[in-house]
Structure formats: structure tokens, C-alpha cells
Amino acid sequence: MLTEPEAREQLEEILDQQEYQVYYADTRNTLQIWWDEFKAWLADLLSRLFPSMENTSGTAGNIMILVIILVIVILGAFVITYLAKNNPFGRNKKNKPFQSGVELEWSFQQHVNEAKKFEEVGDFSLATRHLFLGLLLNFHERQWLEAKIWKTNWEYYDELRREQKELAQFFFDFALLFDRATYGKQKIEKDDYLSFRDIALKWLNDAQQEI
Known part of the structure; x- marks a missing residue:
């Protein structure tokens, strides 16, 4: 029967094998890593500004998505206004x-x-x-x-x-x-x-x- 140190050493050897390490490998691409890190940063910032808010990356991600949508809407309105003012057909x-x-x-x-x-x-x-x-x-x-x-x-x-x-x-x-x-x-x-x-x-x- 294995002693406790021997059992621990054997377990570590098993976990070091490739078929086990693949579960711990980071399979995210660069954009996913950036997005997750940004959500974590935003969640931490929100928790500092609003202590009562739940500190989760999901909440931060939802807020970020809303901000992106708002920016797109504002830019779209700006482009439409610019084109309307500079479109000769519109003026005529x-x-x-x-x-x-x-x-x-x-x-x-x-x-x-x-x-x-x-x-x-x-x-x-x-x-x-x-x-x-x-x-x-x-x-x-x-x-x-x-x-x-x-x-x-x-x-x-x-x-x-x-x-x-x-x-x-x-x-x-x-x-x-x-x-x-x-x-x-x-x-x-x-x-x-x-x-x-x-x-x-x-x-x-x-x-x-x-x-």
C-alpha cells in the first residue's frame, strides 16, 4: 500500500500527462482573452464605484455591450446627418x-x-x-x-x-x-x-x- 507522499507523487505524475493538461490549457483566442480581461477590469471598476452592484464579469459585459450599441447608434446618426447635409440630390x-x-x-x-x-x-x-x-x-x-x-x-x-x-x-x-x-x-x-x-x-x- 502506498504511503501518502508516494500517492501524492503518483497523482502529480498522472496530472502532468498531456491528456490531463489539455483540460487546463487556455483555448481562447486573443480577442476572447482581451474581452474577458476587459470585462474583469470593468467589473472591478463598477464594484468600486457602486459597492452595492454585484461584482460579476457578466454584468460588466452586459453594460459594455449596451455602451457599444449606444456608440454605434450615435455614430450612425452622425453619418446619416452628414450625408444628408452633403448630398446634392437631397439639396435639390x-x-x-x-x-x-x-x-x-x-x-x-x-x-x-x-x-x-x-x-x-x-x-x-x-x-x-x-x-x-x-x-x-x-x-x-x-x-x-x-x-x-x-x-x-x-x-x-x-x-x-x-x-x-x-x-x-x-x-x-x-x-x-x-x-x-x-x-x-x-x-x-x-x-x-x-x-x-x-x-x-x-x-x-x-x-x-x-x-
Whole structure:
């Protein structure tokens, strides 16, 4: 019969064998180890801040999950807000080019003449506005769209896509410049204005030749 020291030594030899050690091996990956350590740290912190709270990693893990969800929701709201503010389609859907009935009653030539006046004094923001409105009214006269004070640039763009597909993209890009000048209160530079003016005047000259 084995003595107690001999029995203890034999038991230790058995437990040292590989088939027993595998039960004690840490099979967690790096992320799992980090997560468990973080939960333990958070549980300890919570127990210090709130002594009455049960000090368990499960409680800490649940709180951490809620915090992560909250962060994701906040970031999602921020991204959606940012995209809404910087999405040109969104701006065009709500912005109406005609701010008064008077602007709608002017002829397209009156707007073009007004654009030339502002161009001469270097106010390319207002020149952009009037040239765009003149072009819009010209398209109305040519029955490519129907100008209404309540309509938005997006609605005009949608009409042009049906009537004049080759012109729709230019109109859309010009509408973005118009939005920057009118609603964004941005100063339009000369080069930006001239790049659209030349194409717009070409369409207007073509219209006069048709008459």
C-alpha cells in the first residue's frame, strides 16, 4: 500500500500527462482573452464605484455591450446627418429656384441681361443665379419643362431627363452651382461661373436661331 507522499507523487505524475493538461490549457483566442480581461477590469471598476452592484464579469459585459450599441447608434446618426447635409440630390429635392413670383414673370432674356450686369461688376454669385433662372425659363418656353414657383431643381431635372437627356446632366451640375450661390451663400469664382456660362449661352443662342 502506498504511503501518502508516494500517492501524492503518483497523482502529480498522472496530472502532468498531456491528456490531463489539455483540460487546463487556455483555448481562447486573443480577442476572447482581451474581452474577458476587459470585462474583469470593468467589473472591478463598477464594484468600486457602486459597492452595492454585484461584482460579476457578466454584468460588466452586459453594460459594455449596451455602451457599444449606444456608440454605434450615435455614430450612425452622425453619418446619416452628414450625408444628408452633403448630398446634392437631397439639396435639390427641397430647394426651389424661384424665390418670388416676380422672378418667374421675367423673361429669360431679362435674367440673362441681369446676369451680364452682375458679371461685369464681378458678382459671379448673382450672375450665376440669374443665368440659371434665364436658362430655366428658356427651357420652359421650349416646353422641355414647366416652370412653377413651387417646383424644385430636382423636379426640373427629372422632367429634363424625360425630354432632353443630353441636357439633363449639365442642368444638374449647373443647379449645384446655383445652390452654392443661392442657398449655400458661397462666393462663386469667375472660372466656375464662366465654365457654365459658355455652355448656357450656347443653348440660348441655339434657341434664338430656332425662332
